[in-house]
Amino acid sequence: MSITVARRALTSVAALALTASGLVALAASPSYAAGPAYQMPFSCGQSWFGTTRSGHSPSELAIDWTRSAGTVNQPVLASAEGTVTIATALTNPDGSYRSYGKYVVIDHGGGWKTLYAHLNGFNVTAGTRVARGQQIGIVGNTGNSTGAHLHYEQQYGGSVSRSVFDGTPFTMGSTLASQNCGDDGGDVPVAGNWDGGKAGNVGIWRDGMFHLRNDDGSTTYVDWGGGSDVPVSANWDGAGPDNVGIFRPSTGQFHLRMDDGSLVLLDWGGGSDIPVAGNWDGGAAGNVGIWRNGTFHLRNDDGSPTYVEWGQAGDRPVSGNWDGAGPDNVGIFRPSTGQFHLRMDDGSLVVLDWGGGNDIPVSGNWDGGNDNPAANIGIWRPSQARFHLRNDDGTPTYIDWGQPR
Numbered sequence: 001m002s003i004t005v006a007r008r009a010l011t012s013v014a015a016l017a018l019t020a021s022g023l024v025a026l027a028a029s030p031s032y033a034a035g036p037a038y039q040m041p042f043s044c045g046q047s048w049f050g051t052t053r054s055g056h057s058p059s060e061l062a063i064d065w066t067r068s069a070g071t072v073n074q075p076v077l078a079s080a081e082g083t084v085t086i087a088t089a090l091t092n093p094d095g096s097y098r099s100y101g102k103y104v105v106i107d108h109g110g111g112w113k114t115l116y117a118h119l120n121g122f123n124v125t126a127g128t129r130v131a132r133g134q135q136i137g138i139v140g141n142t143g144n145s146t147g148a149h150l151h152y153e154q155q156y157g158g159s160v161s162r163s164v165f166d167g168t169p170f171t172m173g174s175t176l177a178s179q180n181c182g183d184d185g186g187d188v189p190v191a192g193n194w195d196g197g198k199a200g201n202v203g204i205w206r207d208g209m210f211h212l213r214n215d216d217g218s219t220t221y222v223d224w225g226g227g228s229d230v231p232v233s234a235n236w237d238g239a240g241p242d243n244v245g246i247f248r249p250s251t252g253q254f255h256l257r258m259d260d261g262s263l264v265l266l267d268w269g270g271g272s273d274i275p276v277a278g279n280w281d282g283g284a285a286g287n288v289g290i291w292r293n294g295t296f297h298l299r300n301d302d303g304s305p306t307y308v309e310w311g312q313a314g315d316r317p318v319s320g321n322w323d324g325a326g327p328d329n330v331g332i333f334r335p336s337t338g339q340f341h342l343r344m345d346d347g348s349l350v351v352l353d354w355g356g357g358n359d360i361p362v363s364g365n366w367d368g369g370n371d372n373p374a375a376n377i378g379i380w381r382p383s384q385a386r387f388h389l390r391n392d393d394g395t396p397t398y399i400d401w402g403q404p405r
Contacts, residue, residue: 036080036108039132039180040165041065041116041152043075043250044227049175050152050163058153059160063170065139065150072148073271075249076116076137077180077228079154079165082108084128084136087314090143100151101143104136111158117151118143121272121293125314125335129358129382131186135228135249138271180228187402189380189387191362192233192242194220200364202380202387204402205231210244213401224257234277234286236264242286247275254288268299278319278328280306291317296330310343318342320363320375322350333361333379340377354390355379367391 042048042065050063067074086105092098100117104124107113120140130136141148154163163170166179187204194201194212203212208226211219225231225246236243236256245256252270255263269275269290276289280298289298296308296317311317311332322329322342331342338356341349355361359379366376366389378389385402 035110035112035154035156035164036082037132037167038079038114038154038164039077040176040178041077041079041114041150042067042178042180043077044133044178044180046074046250047175047177050170050172052172061153061160061162063152063163063172065152066148071139071150072141073120074139075135075228075271076104076119076122076139076150078106078130078132078134078136079114079180080106080108080112080132081186082106082114082130084124084126084130085113087122087124087126087128087136097142099143101145102137102140103143103151106130106136111156113155115151115153115155117153118145118149123272123274127357128335133180133228134186135230135272186382187385188231189360189362189402190231190233190244191364191378192244193235193364194241196241197368198365199368200366200376202362202364202378202389202399202401204380204385205244205246206402211402212244213399222257225255229255230275232275232277232288234279234288235284236286238284238286245277245288247273247288247290249273256288266299269297273297274317276317276319276330278330279321280327282327289319291332298330308343311341315341316361318361318363318377320377321373322375324374328375333359333377335359342377352377352390355381355388358382359388362387362389364389366397 048065048067050065052060056062085107089102090099102119103117104122105115118140119137122137124136139150153160187206190203190205195214197215201213210222222244224244229246229248232245233242237258240259243257247254254266266288268288273290273292276291277286280287281300283301287299294311298306308330310330315332315334318331318333319328323344326345329343333340340352354377359381362378363375376390380387383404385404387399389397
């Protein structure tokens, strides 16, 4: 079984000095066409009300977003492709949140940045490369905030500029529907046994379409999900090859595709939870789960949860049958060190060095050997669109699949 994954301090010393003096830094009126192709930081089709106020810090060009249909814990998405430069929480000596609270800054290049503040949580770390539409956190009420909302800034040259969405400057005090619909979200890697052979296979999910690589190198296409969904895979009905599915953060639902193409819906998690899939209780069928703040919440066949504490903020969850016996196990990939921390049946830890930085972890039985049915690890490197798969003997297998991002 396999899963993929595969979503308030001022940003400079100069800005801090300006705020302390009561002054506001304003952008030098850049051309709207010159900036990134920004979209709203919310799920496709959601309508949000954006406003500001007199004295809004650090600038009245910053937007406070709320939603009449529910604001708290809604997914926050990257407005454009870029690299996370800040993902942190500002706290007082007593541990309470101050200023921006939990916040994220993304550098889009060319002097352009976006800031997302007062989050209840985030699932990225500094150095993470994100695609437009990728979830980076959830709306919250941390820091200097009197109610759940997203404080949002578009910055140019270190100063807050007027926000532009879908090529149109935003008008304060209006409601706008998000067009952040995943059309430029980039490929997301997946892994599973698509054709029923002994070895695991790889694939990618792009704009609601799975591109699955079979043993002979041919492609199977499966249309499933879209927008800010997150792909997953496992043998949902316990027979034949693995199946695909998606996790929808905005609803907390898994949409699982059965062998006959039918849909099974499961409510499990939501918001900034990261989905996982595997065979937790040893039955024939695969199960779902989520990873939240260092704890796996795994759904068993009877609907009951199993909780496993493993990992820390910034890690990426993985699952597989690491020791080749019994149910699947959990683990994490730590981008900052390029290490997999795999949990064995007895709770012991196995650490494997493989990948790092912006790599996205995958798992599967790549070499399909009956002598060792244990799952293997691997990564998909976005800049290359290449899988780097680790075999039982530690050697790599490289497979080019997908489009670089």
